[in-house]
Amino acid sequence: MRFDVITLFPEMFSAITDFGINRRALEKDLYALHCWNPRDFTADNYRTIDDRPYGGGPGMVMLPEPLLAAIEAAKVAQNQAGNLAPKVIYLSPQGQPLDQAAVKQLSACSGLVLLCGRYEGVDERVIKHSVDVEVSIGDYVLSGGELGAMVMMDSIIRQLPGALNHNLSAQQDSFEDGLLDCPHYTRPEDYRGMTVPDVLLSGNHAEIRRWRLKQALGRTWLRRPDLLDQRVLSKEEARLLSDFKSEHIT
């Protein structure tokens, strides 16, 4: 997976390239990241990349030329890496909400160009001319698209084969099966009188799997019933959830 990011602040991306899973995946060549700064595509001495909005109003808008030139350069680099039709994604509050299903789809692409806006956003002609899909990481406004791009990249990198020590944990990631995650415990067995559920110490893996599934279903019911609306339950899941409900003291 090759990421080409259009951003005024390339240094921000060390937040994912320098740590943990994303750092190891980069070292293992599971992905590549190239940043393109629109300032390097300006023609004036002041390296201008924004201007006031037509029609008035607060804030500034990013100029189309430097952005379109940077996107073109990124696309050429993608083509040279063998990705002939890289998807161009614009991070904005006006985008379609990012969810795990979209993350899984995007992780199947061989190359992505991520456009990070600042200020009040980019000139609409950039979106019309070069953006394939607008994506939002949530209903709030950030000072730039960079954090959205990093959130998207992080979630995608986890999906790449070899990124997690064993891929099984990617499939078992919560949201992977449309449910919230079950509770997790590690040493000690008794921490300040708070003990670990016996089933997890039993070594009975069938029981443990059932307990975890029941907890995931119960938590989803309690905290995010909307996720249950979109999910068909198996016979076993339906039974586990109804058991959870009958045992749940409100």
Ligand SMILES: CN(C)c1cccc(CNc2ccc(C(N)=O)cn2)c1
């Ligand atoms: C209209 N406006 C302020 C604006 C328009 C476009 C980009 C930006 C840059 N900031 C971002 C980007 C993405 C998200 C998100 N939720 O994904 C939140 N903030 C701001």
